[in-house]
Amino acid sequence: MTKPFVALLLGGMFSQVLAIAQTTSFETYSQQIPGTTISFKMVPIKGGTFQLGSPNSEKGRNKDEGPAKNVQISDFWMGATEVTFDEYDVYADAEKDKTPTPDGMTRPSPPYIDLTLGMGKAGGFPANSMSQYGALMYCKWLYIKTGVFYRLPTAAEWEYACRAGSSTAYPFGNDPAQLKEYAWYSANSEDKYHKVAQLKPNAWGLYDMLGNVMEWTMDQYDENGVANATATDPWRVPTEKTPRVLKGGSYKDDAPLLRSAARVKSDPVWNRRDPQIPKSSWWNADAPFVGFRIVRPVKQPTPAEAEQFFEDMITKFKGAR
Numbered sequence: 001m002t003k004p005f006v007a008l009l010l011g012g013m014f015s016q017v018l019a020i021a022q023t024t025s026f027e028t029y030s031q032q033i034p035g036t037t038i039s040f041k042m043v044p045i046k047g048g049t050f051q052l053g054s055p056n057s058e059k060g061r062n063k064d065e066g067p068a069k070n071v072q073i074s075d076f077w078m079g080a081t082e083v084t085f086d087e088y089d090v091y092a093d094a095e096k097d098k099t100p101t102p103d104g105m106t107r108p109s110p111p112y113i114d115l116t117l118g119m120g121k122a123g124g125f126p127a128n129s130m131s132q133y134g135a136l137m138y139c140k141w142l143y144i145k146t147g148v149f150y151r152l153p154t155a156a157e158w159e160y161a162c163r164a165g166s167s168t169a170y171p172f173g174n175d176p177a178q179l180k181e182y183a184w185y186s187a188n189s190e191d192k193y194h195k196v197a198q199l200k201p202n203a204w205g206l207y208d209m210l211g212n213v214m215e216w217t218m219d220q221y222d223e224n225g226v227a228n229a230t231a232t233d234p235w236r237v238p239t240e241k242t243p244r245v246l247k248g249g250s251y252k253d254d255a256p257l258l259r260s261a262a263r264v265k266s267d268p269v270w271n272r273r274d275p276q277i278p279k280s281s282w283w284n285a286d287a288p289f290v291g292f293r294i295v296r297p298v299k300q301p302t303p304a305e306a307e308q309f310f311e312d313m314i315t316k317f318k319g320a321r
Contacts, residue, residue, distance in 0.1 A: 026075065026298065028205070033090050034145050035098035040087055041080040042296060043205045045161050047073045052156055052234065053226035053261050058169050060256030064223045064263050072232045073160045078153065079293040081126075081196035081207050082215065083138070085116075088127035091141045105141060108134055108282040112275070117192075117288050124195040126213045126291045131321040132244050132266070133314065134282040135216045135292040140310045142294070149306050151313075153295045154235040155219040155245045155263065162210070162248070162260045164203035169259045170210065171202040176255035183211030185258055189251035193288070210248055210258040213291030218313070219245040221265040238313070241320045242266055250289035266321055281319035 026046075032039040053068035054061045090096045092108045108130070115129035130138075132152075139150045153161070168174045172182060180188045182200045189211070197207040219225060219236040221243040228236075238244065243265040249258035256262065270287035271279050284290060301309065313320075 028080075029077075031146060031148065033087065033142070036090055036096070038086055038090060040083070042077040043080050045076050045078050045157075045204060045295075047075040048160075049073075050160050050163060051167060052159060052229055054169070054259065058259070058261070059174075060169070060259060060262075062262065064225065065261045066226055068226065068261075069229060070231075071156060071229055071234050073157060074233055075298040076153075076157060077296040077298070078157075078161050078206060079295070080201070080205060082213055082291045082293045083127050083135075084124055084196060085121045085127045086124065088130075088138060089121075091138050099145060105144065106137070108137070109280060111280070111283045111285070113273075113285060115283060115285070115288060119192040119288065120195065124197070126193055126196055126208070128193065128213050128288050128291045129284050130290070130292070131271075131280075131282055131284055131319065132216045133318060133320045136310070136314050136320075137282075139294060140314060143306060143310075148296060149300050150294045150296050151309070152216055152218045152292060154233070155217040155225065155247060156229065156234045157295060158215065158217050158247045159260055161204065161206060162202065164206070166203070166260070169261075171260060176258075179210065179255055179258060183208070183249075183258055184251045185211040185249060186252060186254050191252065193251045193291075208248075211253070212248075212251055213289055214246045214248050214250040214253075214264055216290070216292040217245045217247055221245045221263070225263070238317060238320065241317050242268060244320060246290065252289050268321070271321065284321060 026044045028043050030039045030041050049070055049072050051068050052071045054065040055068055142150050162171060164171050172178050184194045193212050201207045202209055220238040222236050225236045246264040270284040273285040274280055
């Protein structure tokens with residue numbers, strides 16, 4: 001572990017923040033990004049048992065969603081919305097980051113095109129087009145800034161939170177006609193993403209779990225990922241840079257891809273337009289439909305465990321997408 005990393009986590013205000021983080025009651029809270037007026041809401045997701053994947057009878061089902069099986073998920077918090085550009089740009093733009101960042105903590109290289117394609121940036125639009133590597137680096141930066149360990153959800157955590165106690169194709173039932181009330185997708189998006197939290201949340205208070213931008217998870221994509229899932233807190237630990245699992249579908253997708261159980265495999269063609277050699281590790285030039293949200297496990301790791309996590313997930317797989 002590098003000394004700057006330890007110093008920021010164990011010294012000064014960060015030790016105080018960490019102490020607070022370890023004792024926060026299990027309820028909804030707002031996290032402010034230090035040095036800014038920007039904050040985001042985290043919603044408690046009480047753990048439990050649910051059926052991961054989809055039944056054979058579910059319309060639009062894909063082979064990689066089964067056979068469905070019961071799994072146990074531990075308590076965690078999840079972002080009420082997708083991470084917005086207002087939040088992500090504090091990390092990406094050094095001029096917006098007013099608090100110290102340790103040596104070795106890198107920022108995204110500036111994209112060579114407007115990745116928003118004119119769809120919107122400031123004021124609550126979802127951050128988009130980052131690689132999984134870029135999303136994880138944001139989590140590491142946020143951990144260093146706040147003293148609270150944030151990460152991407154596993155595919156199982158994401159599905160559990162999306163279902164919000166349901167066992168139907170969508171959190172609200174099986175009828176895709178209701179999607180327009182909850183999701184920006186091909187039928188109502190006008191081929192663009194929208195500001196977060198404009199439509200109805202699911203039963204657990206999470207907005208845009210379906211549609212808008214599809215969301216990175218921590219899992220390596222495996223066609224048998226559901227079939228081989230462990231009984232408790234399943235996670236298909238990455239062994240290669242690509243492909244990875246995304247969930248939720250996007251503003252471009254039709255209803256079947258927005259089902260709770262649906263899985264998307266990341267694709268290298270999402271960065272085919274990037275003319276740089278080598279291609280950017282941070283951005284996917286052809287994926288304005290990709291974003292992410294974060295989770296915070298109730299059981300926080302020690303600084304050493306957190307550093308090992310980021311070493312395994314980021315340093316080992318730089319450029320993962």
